[in-house]
Amino acid sequence: MAEAKKYPAPVTNPETAQFWEAAKAGKFMIKRCTACGDRHYFPRSICPFCFSDKTVWEEASGEATIYTYSLMRKSPTGPYAIAYVTLKEGPSLQTNIVDCDLEKLKIGQKVKLVWKPTDGAPLPFFTAA
Amino acid sequence: MTIKGKAYIAGIYEHPTRHAPDKSTAQLHAEVAKGAIEDAGLTKADIDGYFCAGDAPGGAWPMVDYLGLKVRHVDSTETGGCSYLIHLGHAAEAIAAGKCSIALVTLAGKPRTGPMPPRAAGAEADFEAAYGATTHNAYGMCAMRHMHDYGTTSEQLAWIKVAASHHAQYNPHAMLKEVVTVEDVINSPMISDPLHRMDCCVVTDGGGAMIVTTPEIAKSLKKPLVRLIGHGEAMKGPRGGKDLDLTYSAGIWSGPRAFEEAGVTPKDIKYASIYDSFTITVLMQLEDLGFCKKGEGGKFVADGNLISGVGKLPFNTDGGGLCSNHPVNRGGMTKILEAVRQLRGEAHPKVQVQNCDLAIAHGTGGLLGVRHAASTCILERV
Numbered sequence: 001m002a003e004a005k006k007y008p009a010p011v012t013n014p015e016t017a018q019f020w021e022a023a024k025a026g027k028f029m030i031k032r033c034t035a036c037g038d039r040h041y042f043p044r045s046i047c048p049f050c051f052s053d054k055t056v057w058e059e060a061s062g063e064a065t066i067y068t069y070s071l072m073r074k075s076p077t078g079p080y081a082i083a084y085v086t087l088k089e090g091p092s093l094q095t096n097i098v099d100c101d102l103e104k105l106k107i108g109q110k111v112k113l114v115w116k117p118t119d120g121a122p123l124p125f126f127t128a129a
Numbered sequence: 130m131t132i133k134g135k136a137y138i139a140g141i142y143e144h145p146t147r148h149a150p151d152k153s154t155a156q157l158h159a160e161v162a163k164g165a166i167e168d169a170g171l172t173k174a175d176i177d178g179y180f181c182a183g184d185a186p187g188g189a190w191p192m193v194d195y196l197g198l199k200v201r202h203v204d205s206t207e208t209g210g211c212s213y214l215i216h217l218g219h220a221a222e223a224i225a226a227g228k229c230s231i232a233l234v235t236l237a238g239k240p241r242t243g244p245m246p247p248r249a250a251g252a253e254a255d256f257e258a259a260y261g262a263t264t265h266n267a268y269g270m271c272a273m274r275h276m277h278d279y280g281t282t283s284e285q286l287a288w289i290k291v292a293a294s295h296h297a298q299y300n301p302h303a304m305l306k307e308v309v310t311v312e313d314v315i316n317s318p319m320i321s322d323p324l325h326r327m328d329c330c331v332v333t334d335g336g337g338a339m340i341v342t343t344p345e346i347a348k349s350l351k352k353p354l355v356r357l358i359g360h361g362e363a364m365k366g367p368r369g370g371k372d373l374d375l376t377y378s379a380g381i382w383s384g385p386r387a388f389e390e391a392g393v394t395p396k397d398i399k400y401a402s403i404y405d406s407f408t409i410t411v412l413m414q415l416e417d418l419g420f421c422k423k424g425e426g427g428k429f430v431a432d433g434n435l436i437s438g439v440g441k442l443p444f445n446t447d448g449g450g451l452c453s454n455h456p457v458n459r460g461g462m463t464k465i466l467e468a469v470r471q472l473r474g475e476a477h478p479k480v481q482v483q484n485c486d487l488a489i490a491h492g493t494g495g496l497l498g499v500r501h502a503a504s505t506c507i508l509e510r511v
Contacts, residue, residue: 007259008258016255020255038369040370067274068273068274068498069273069322070266070321070322071322072263074320082266084373086370092371093256094257094262095260096259096261
């Protein structure tokens with residue numbers, strides 16, 4: 001691999017600060033609504049489904065499957081794979097698949113969380129499981 | 130309350146340029162405004178409503194001042210490339226409510242001359258910005274999943290570009306006038322899997338404008354009468370990541386609303402302007418609008434079904450964004466303009482649909498695979 005790609009540090013805000021603090025400790029947190037029971041990502045204080053303010057943080061396993069992806073070949077920093085992955089806990093999220101053979105990605109493939117450093121909190125990425 | 134038949138498109142203008150390094154963006158707005166006002170047979174002093182989106186330098190008040198307008202109604206709804214389809218619906222609402230009587234809508238800019246300013250970020254920024262979503266790969270992700278779920282092929286997608294190129298050969302202003310084949314498309318370089326270079330639209334400088342007015346004023350003018358009879362708008366995003374499905378667009382909601390208001394069905398449509406930022410955009414929207422069942426878009430677009438005079442649903446007879454023009458990376462305005470030309474009987478004779486009295490103009494804005502808006506306009510010749 002070439003020199004590690006530089007990723008922007010999260011700006012963070014009062015609503016999401018706990019997510020990024022947990023990330024620094026290697027914990028991947030998602031939000032669960034105690035009113036409707038659904039989990040969501042990225043984290044909101046008010047549930048985007050039932051609009052209850054009774055949302056709580058819970059740690060996710062980091063296990064996921066690829067919902068879809070696209071290998072972007074027209075990039076000054078080299079090809080990269082954008083993807084949506086579906087977490088074992090339910091929610092799907094946008095990410096990049098990294099550190100594996102990007103030519104062999106498949107929808108439905110199992111992937112796992114990896115953190116990539118920034119000048120601030122690390123960012124969640126996924127790689128072949 | 131309905132906007133059905135309450136507003137007419139009395140003037141249209143598409144800038145002939147595709148590359149304008151010698152002009153300012155505001156100037157292009159003024160040139161398309163002038164063109165549309167003259168096409169309608171009106172003067173600038175007649176304009177009492179102004180609509181613009183994120184491409185207008187500084188937004189509505191600098192533009193109103195720059196153009197020297199005196200308006201009593203403004204609307205700067207920003208929904209990317211479909212802003213102008215939404216503006217048409219909103220102009221009809223404003224006209225029906227008596228808030229203005231002659232509305233000007235402008236679009237212009239120069240992405241071919243220089244880079245565009247970055248898209249404004251929302252609450253998701255920290256959780257998405259690092260992953261490099263662009264138009265190409267966001268639409269690529271939709272195409273990839275559509276292929277997975279429904280067996281759609283690159284060859285089927287290529288037929289959309291082939292149809293657009295058949296139309297573009299007759300448009301003297303089209304950026305790409307060469308007729309291409311399915312093989313040409315699938316042999317063009319892969320940009321973001323599974324989209325090839327020829328699955329992507331052109332990048333052009335330029336713009337377009339329209340005049341929307343009351344039935345009475347339209348009837349006092351000289352142009353053939355074209356009116357809006359149905360309009361819908363909707364938005365879609367990952368919504369917290371629940372039940373993610375990238376194989377449909379917000380057109381699944383905007384389309385039925387517009388058809389219901391118009392009192393017509395997809396089977397009645399004689400001509401379709403469908404936003405073609407990428408081939409997959411067209412395929413998904415045709416399904417979402419009900420021209421075929423979900424998942425059958427590939428079969429529907431194949432074998433020239435979108436070519437005027439050949440297939441059942443002539444589409445983008447100006448060559449569309451895939452071949453002719455995609456000013457400011459925003460295709461909604463040119464979709465309306467070609468639909469009006471078809472309804473007026475002013476399209477190129479080689480692509481003019483016979484007895485074209487009912488058309489659809491539909492588009493999305495934003496990133497289809499991330500967050501986007503959609504708007505549907507049903508237009509009728511009176």
